Amino acid sequence: MPPGDASSIGGAEASVVFDLVFAGDRVLVDGAFAPAQVAVLDGRIARIAEPGVALRAAHRVRLADDEVLIPGLVDTHVHVNEPGRTDWEGFASATRAAAAGGVTTIVDMPLNSIPPTTSVAALAVKRARATGHVFVDVGFWGGIVPGNLGDLLPLGDEGVFGFKCFLIDSGVAEFPPVTPDEMERAMTALSRGADPAGSEAGADLDQLVIVHAEDAAAIDAAPHPHSRAYADFLASRPDAAEGAAIAAVIAAARRTGARAHILHLSSSASLEAVARARADGVRLTVETCPHYLALTAEEVPDGATAFKCCPPIRGAVNRDALWRALEEGVIDTIVSDHSPAPPAVKFAGDGDFAVAWGGIASLQLGLAVVWTEARRRGIRLERVVEWMSAAPARLVGLDGAGKGAIAPGADADLAVLAPDDAFTVDAAALHHRHPITPYAGRELVGVVRATYLAGREVDGTVARGRLLRRTRPDGGPR
Known part of the structure; x- marks a missing residue:
């Protein structure tokens, strides 16, 4: 039964015994909370019915008075790091953390694992390591690096959800950056479905190119002192670096007609350029992350490298502008950019921001972090779920595969949330491999009390997650 179909299960519906029925006063259906029953059969939502x-x-499952039922979140920006750097995270720990935070689908980034996902052979290695060890559904991005243009269409045929490139040093030698010209050549191949030899293989791809958009020249020109002061680190990653790189992405997408996506936007200075490009018909989407929406440069203590990420957390005025851009639709999605590292790497340099690894582990906490701040601003939970579930599912084409909504025919990927329940973050209690988070000791609201994947509660002991493949735009198999 495809997503969106009405579910009349023949004329003998009264005789059907559903596997599971949820009932509650606040169930998120069609963008609004209302009393409803959600019936599950064979891992999918078979019917949505009124109470009674x-x-x-x-x-x-009867929801408690303080609970709501929402679709499982879809996080399209996660660094699992396995194989090769499994001591940093790994499929089992990452997907347990995801489920604990109400996330039922992740898409794994192509770098920080060894080998990186830049060839079909490397993708096969990653899938083999993930098989039997994932507690939520997992898809994969491919990577664009110098010299692998010929690998892109084969990776697309193997079902990756798009391709990531860096316009600046990625931080790991095995995933080098590309030039703007190399990025544009990849966009041309992926948007037109033609390989460098001009064949029509993969002509249905129209693949998404996702870009870490910071300009190398602008970063090189900035000061890079060894310092424990966050202000010094912030100056080393100026707004202008994001602005120049985003301009390059827009120009390449405009010329090629490619679908382009800006990763982890931190600077509000580029929002006007993004809005203008989209008004002109450039196929451009944008994400931001919980840390840019909840944290500010002014609050980062000296030497607190748990807050270091690239691009960086900026000031409070900038944070407010990002929220406005979400509400206005200029920013499309909120995803974690979960990028963990062991203490020896994250705290390298004894508080020196120039030395420590840049990345924030927040996969388990993303919903609570965003909802806490959204609620403070008077933004409804329905909109938060749209940004963190439905919108990322649409971005990668998983809405057509049953993700991101409570609807007949959709996967029964669901989260039971107590939106008013408060808790204090205890880093040691998180499911991430390492107890490191800038949110330690912070009071948040929004407790995920249960997560269901394909209609079965995720208990953290039985790994029932599936490995996902992107289908063709027409819905056919590859």
Whole structure:
């Protein structure tokens, strides 16, 4: 039963015994919370019914008065780091953390693992390592690096969800950056579905190119002192670096017609350029992350390298502008950019921001972090779920595969959330491999009390997650 189909299960619906039925006063359906029953059969949502309708079920879940039912979140920006750097994270720990935070689908980044996902052979290695060890559904990005243009269409045929490149040093030698010209050549191949030899292989791809948009020349021109002062680190990653790189992405997407996506936007200075490009018909989307929406440069203590990420957390005025851009639709999605590292790497340099690894582990906390700040601003939970579930599912084409909504035919990927329940972040209690987070000791609201994947509760002991492949735009198999 495809997503969106009405679910009348023949004329004998009264005799159907559903596997599971959820019932609650606040169920998120069609963008609004309302009383409803959600019936699950064979891992999918088979029916949504009003309260009081008689539904036979093997099991029932009645939401408590303080609970809501939402679709599982879709996080399209996660660094799992396995194989090669499994001591940094790994599929089992990352997906346990995801489930604990209400995330039921992740898409794994192509770098920080060894080998990086820049060839079909490397993708096969990664999938082999993930098989049997994922507690939520997992898809994969491919990578664009110098010299692998011929690998892109084969990777697309193997079902990656798009291709990532860096316009600046990635921080790991095995995933080098590309020049703007190399990025544009990749966009040309992926948007037109033609390989460098001009064949029509993969002509249905229209693949997404996702870009770490910081300009190398602008970064090189900035000061890079060894310092424990966050202000010095912030000056080393100026707004102008994001602005120049985003301009290059827009120009390349305009010329090629490619679908382009700006990763982890931190600087509000580029929002006007993004809005203008989209008004001109450039196929451009943008994401931001919980840390840019909840944290500010002014609050980062000296030497607190748990806050270091690239691009950096900026000031409070900038943070407010990002929220406005979300509400206005200029920014499309909120994703974690979960980028963990062991203490020896994250705290290298004894508080020297120039030495420590840049990355924030927040996969388990993203929903609570964003909801806490959104609620403070008077933004409804429905919009938060749109930004963190439905919108990322659409971005990678998983809405058509049953992700990101509570609807007949959709996967029964669901989270039971107590949106008013408060808790204090205890880093040691997180499922991430290492107890490191800039949110330690912070009070948040929004407790995920249960997460369901394909209608079965994720208990952290039985790994039932599936490895996902991108289908063709027409829905056919590869």
